[in-house]
Amino acid sequence: MSGEEEENAAELKIGDEFLKAKCLMNCEVSLILEHKFEQLQQMSDDPRNQVSQVFEKSLQYVKRFSRYKNPDAVKQVREILSRYQLTEFELCVLGNLCPETVEEAIAMVPSIKAKGRVHDDEAIDKMLNDLALIKKFE
Amino acid sequence: MFLKTELQWNVVIPAESLDAKGLMLQKAIVVRLLDEFSKRKATKDLGYLLALTTVEKIGEGKVRQHTGDVLFPVTFSAISFKLFRGEILEGLVHKVLKQGVILRCGPIENVYLSSSKMPDYKYVPGENPLFMNDKMSKIGKGVTLRFIVIGAKWLEAEREFQALVGLHADYLGPVS
Numbered sequence: 001m002s003g004e005e006e007e008n009a010a011e012l013k014i015g016d017e018f019l020k021a022k023c024l025m026n027c028e029v030s031l032i033l034e035h036k037f038e039q040l041q042q043m044s045d046d047p048r049n050q051v052s053q054v055f056e057k058s059l060q061y062v063k064r065f066s067r068y069k070n071p072d073a074v075k076q077v078r079e080i081l082s083r084y085q086l087t088e089f090e091l092c093v094l095g096n097l098c099p100e101t102v103e104e105a106i107a108m109v110p111s112i113k114a115k116g117r118v119h120d121d122e123a124i125d126k127m128l129n130d131l132a133l134i135k136k137f138e
Numbered sequence: 139m140f141l142k143t144e145l146q147w148n149v150v151i152p153a154e155s156l157d158a159k160g161l162m163l164q165k166a167i168v169v170r171l172l173d174e175f176s177k178r179k180a181t182k183d184l185g186y187l188l189a190l191t192t193v194e195k196i197g198e199g200k201v202r203q204h205t206g207d208v209l210f211p212v213t214f215s216a217i218s219f220k221l222f223r224g225e226i227l228e229g230l231v232h233k234v235l236k237q238g239v240i241l242r243c244g245p246i247e248n249v250y251l252s253s254s255k256m257p258d259y260k261y262v263p264g265e266n267p268l269f270m271n272d273k274m275s276k277i278g279k280g281v282t283l284r285f286i287v288i289g290a291k292w293l294e295a296e297r298e299f300q301a302l303v304g305l306h307a308d309y310l311g312p313v314s
Contacts, residue, residue, distance in 0.1 A: 009224035
């Protein structure tokens with residue numbers, strides 16, 4: 001951000017280019033990186049030669065911090081959250097942290113309760129229930 | 139936050155590696171691009187560059203005067219990781235100091251949580267030092283924490299980010 005307004009993700013002030021950019025949940029990144037890692041392994045005898053440190057650390061991180069492992073579940077999470085008029089950023093924070101209560105969800109993503117947004121507590125509660133269901137049946 | 143972005147970089151193929159076998163050229167461009175991508179490591183705007191996912195388009199090459207090298211504009215998609223002020227994330231504690239703890243989060247190793255940003259936690263020295271609050275909640279090596287980003291600083295020389303984080307909001311702290 002070039003300083004015109006102070007960055008604050010809680011109010012969705014993250015710069016226009018990022019608001020429009022596609023964000024990815026940890027579980028999605030995990031699927032992509034693991035696939036990439038397998039590809040590289042097939043191409044070379046020693047994959048460590050090809051994988052950068054940034055790649056390796058990120059892969060470790062997303063493996064540990066993914067709430068959903070099953071590719072179908074990962075897809076469903078995005079599908080379900082997409083129904084709730086969230087920005088890409090909000091969608092991914094919710095998918096990553098999986099809050100359990102409405103109050104927790106608002107603490108994690110304060111912007112969903114901002115003025116002019118359509119989320120009442122009931123809608124948020126339903127969204128969290130839907131998320132919990134995916135986890136249960138994964 | 140992990141981001142998927144489209145980028146356009148110029149890839150330079152030295153004159154001596156241009157040969158008559160045209161089919162090899164595309165491969166040479168991609169190999170060169172991958173090489174530069176991992177060398178770049180991070181940028182101030184996009185954060186850490188993790189992986190290149192798809193090459194969308196290789197534009198027409200332009201011959202550079204004098205050297206004879208050819209420059210190709212390449213459009214591709216990539217995944218990056220950037221910290222935003224006010225963002226809530228999870229990370230893993232890997233060092234405990236008297237002044238605070240250092241966490242790992244995504245590709246970033248230097249995420250600093252100062253003891254002043256977790257006022258209800260007190261430092262407990264010992265062989266395995268840790269921070270503990272009245273409710274016996276412990277922050278030590280290997281603990282997963284949920285925190286809020288206070289600020290991230292780009293270090294041009296190291297091509298790295300340093301981040302300051304805090305626990306000063308509800309639902310932050312150790313997670314099981």
